[in-house]
Amino acid sequence: xxxxxxxxxxxxxxxxxxxxxxxxxxxxxxxxxxxxxxxxxxxxxxxxxxxxxxxxxxxxxxxxxxxxxxxxxxxxxxxxxxxxxxxxxxxxxxxxxxxxxxxxxxxxxxxxxxxxxxxxxxxxxxxxxxxxxxxxxxxxxxxxxxxxxxxxxxxxxxxxxxxxxxxxxxxxxxxxxxxxxxxxxxxxxxxxxxxxxxxxxxxxxxxxxxxxxxxxxxxxxxxxxxxxxxxxxxxxxxxxxxxxxxxxxxxxxxxxxxxxxxxxxxxxxxxxxxxxxxxxxxxxxxxxxxxxxxxxxxxxxxxxxxxxxxxxxxxxxxxxxxxxxxxxxxxxxxxxxxxxxxxxxxxxxxxxxxxxxxxxxxxxxxxxxxxxxxxxxxxxxxxxxxxxxxxxxxxxxxxxxxxxxxxxxxxxxxxxxxxxxxxxxxxxxxxxxxxxxxxxxxxxxxxxxxxxxxxxxxxxxxxxxxxxxxxxxxxxxxxxxxxxxxxxxxxxxxxxxxxxxxxxxxxxxxxxxxxxxxxxxxxxxxxxxxxxxxxxxxxxxxxxxxxxxxxxxxxxx
Ligand code: 1PR
Numbered sequence: 001x002x003x004x005x006x007x008x009x010x011x012x013x014x015x016x017x018x019x020x021x022x023x024x025x026x027x028x029x030x031x032x033x034x035x036x037x038x039x040x041x042x043x044x045x046x047x048x049x050x051x052x053x054x055x056x057x058x059x060x061x062x063x064x065x066x067x068x069x070x071x072x073x074x075x076x077x078x079x080x081x082x083x084x085x086x087x088x089x090x091x092x093x094x095x096x097x098x099x100x101x102x103x104x105x106x107x108x109x110x111x112x113x114x115x116x117x118x119x120x121x122x123x124x125x126x127x128x129x130x131x132x133x134x135x136x137x138x139x140x141x142x143x144x145x146x147x148x149x150x151x152x153x154x155x156x157x158x159x160x161x162x163x164x165x166x167x168x169x170x171x172x173x174x175x176x177x178x179x180x181x182x183x184x185x186x187x188x189x190x191x192x193x194x195x196x197x198x199x200x201x202x203x204x205x206x207x208x209x210x211x212x213x214x215x216x217x218x219x220x221x222x223x224x225x226x227x228x229x230x231x232x233x234x235x236x237x238x239x240x241x242x243x244x245x246x247x248x249x250x251x252x253x254x255x256x257x258x259x260x261x262x263x264x265x266x267x268x269x270x271x272x273x274x275x276x277x278x279x280x281x282x283x284x285x286x287x288x289x290x291x292x293x294x295x296x297x298x299x300x301x302x303x304x305x306x307x308x309x310x311x312x313x314x315x316x317x318x319x320x321x322x323x324x325x326x327x328x329x330x331x332x333x334x335x336x337x338x339x340x341x342x343x344x345x346x347x348x349x350x351x352x353x354x355x356x357x358x359x360x361x362x363x364x365x366x367x368x369x370x371x372x373x374x375x376x377x378x379x380x381x382x383x384x385x386x387x388x389x390x391x392x393x394x395x396x397x398x399x400x401x402x403x404x405x406x407x408x409x410x411x412x413x414x415x416x417x418x419x420x421x422x423x424x425x426x427x428x429x430x431x432x433x434x435x436x437x438x439x440x441x442x443x444x445x446x447x448x449x450x451x452x453x454x455x456x457x458x459x460x461x462x463x464x465x466x467x468x469x470x471x472x473x474x475x476x477x478x479x480x481x482x483x484x485x486x487x488x489x490x491x492x493x494x495x496x497x498x499x500x501x502x503x504x505x506x507x508x509x510x511x512x513x514x515x516x517x518x519x520x521x522x523x524x525x526x527x528x529x530x531x532x533x534x535x536x537x538x539x540x541x542x543x544x545x546x547x548x549x550x551x552x553x554x555x556x557x
Pocket of ligand 1: 242256333334336448449477478481482483484530533
């Protein structure tokens with residue numbers, strides 16, 4: 001009897017478990033077909049790819065028992081892929097879905113917008129009379145979406161499927177089903193377990209109802225809630241923690257100044273001079289940023305290129321602990337690559353990523369390995385061979401789970417005499433620009449191992465190459481701006497964002513809230529990341545968001 005969670009070996013289902021623990025709802029994991037007979041409520045947190053989900057359920061002998069459970073009329077809540085598998089099929093894969101909802105899942109059109117749809121958007125689940133609402137909220141809320149495929153809301157083309165629509169969301173010019181509800185079935189395209197307090201309230205409302213009420217949808221037929229405002233996707237503010245062991249071996253949050261994390265500043269004391277800057281403990285900072293309204297968090301293990309991350313148990317323990325108190329998406333980077341443990345055991349990038357997903361990460365960030373993979377792709381004439389970390393992880397967990405972190409450095413040239421291969425990407429200094437840029441031009445060279453080694457690859461070649469390989473998002477750092485407080489390198493952000501179709505996160509250089517307004521005003525970038533100004537408490541995330549709201553920039557506040 002009781003609440004069961006279904007895991008088919010997907011990505012990060014630990015987040016849902018953490019949410020239920022926080023809310024005090026006890027649960028059991030489905031481990032065999034027989035468990036479906038015992039379950040009296042079922043939540044299916046689907047993370048990743050449609051085909052992988054169906055194949056995972058099938059290989060475990062759980063697909064038919066799941067279909068029978070849902071048809072038995074017992075309460076079912078499907079999250080993201082857990083909602084999509086209810087449909088007949090998906091353009092993401094050749095395998096068939098459960099067919100509970102007579103309609104297809106199809107891909108967003110990326111001609112006018114970045115795909116995947118990543119970020120906080122409205123879903124209009126609120127009821128003015130929240131007291132009896134089974135969704136537990138009386139105000140418009142933002143929820144976290146991360147998907148490339150969706151159930152389009154089209155009562156003309158798919159009237160039967162549209163009859164399942166509970167609420168809808170608009171992204172670009174498209175309106176899709178944000179939630180479905182009929183009888184015992186409830187599904188949300190967004191992730192309540194990663195949607196902060198709004199998502200926790202929704203989960204708690206569904207789980208706090210008596211099971212008999214949970215199995216009966218609200219009074220129908222209800223007018224499907226169409227989006228209350230077009231394009232509710234907000235700009236994301238991401239707090240980043242660069243993590244490494246200090247000289248005493250403790251895992252600390254550090255911060256580079258142009259990637260140099262050792263304190264050689266004039267203000268260094270006898271104790272701190274030359275030491276790894278220590279700006280705090282990863283988990284406590286992560287909790288602080290979550291409470292301050294961060295839309296996402298990023299933890300980068302910046303010395304992991306030196307050893308196998310799976311040997312780096314402290315990092316996995318940090319991820320596990322952070323995921324237990326943070327209910328917004330967590331990206332983990334550093335060492336996501338094929339590696340060999342000290343005892344000679346080979347570890348694939350997919351295995352490393354899987355360990356982080358099971359520990360509670362939602363996305364993994366790939367740095368150096370992505371550079372080598374694109375160099376290989378270019379040597380092969382522009383196609384991947386299916387073996388890179390990007391391809392193997394995106395195939396298993398969906399491209400939305402794969403971020404590529406780019407560490408570019410400016411290379412200055414004389415625009416009058418330059419004849420190198422990057423002429424088309426050169427940025428020219430403006431006459432009214434900073435002195436060191438006037439009369440000069442530059443291109444952006446990619447690096448590996450945290451900027452320690454430059455590679456014969458430009459930032460545009462890397463960005464477009466990783467998009468070809470299947471990356472879902474680009475974290476665009478700048479070695480020149482890192483830690484300077486001079487603002488984001490707008491030329492770099494514009495160059496990359498205007499030439500890829502995946503979402504881009506601007507990073508490096510934020511010195512104040514005005515720099516966030518500047519980068520969102522001057523470029524089409526979807527998110528902005530900062531580290532130092534948040535660690536040193538020079539400005540809070542809340543203050544940044546209030547400034548963005550005052551300047552008319554869509555933000556979750
Ligand atoms: O190559 O896959 O093992 O990944 C290594 C990861 O660690 C990459 O994401 C790389 O960017 C990062 N990294 C490696 N060395 C450093 C370093 O600082 N020595 N951190 C490093 C890079 C860049 C941002 C930084 C922003 C914002 N940090 O993450 O937080 O620049 O800083 P600011 O707001 O203070 O200006 P792999």
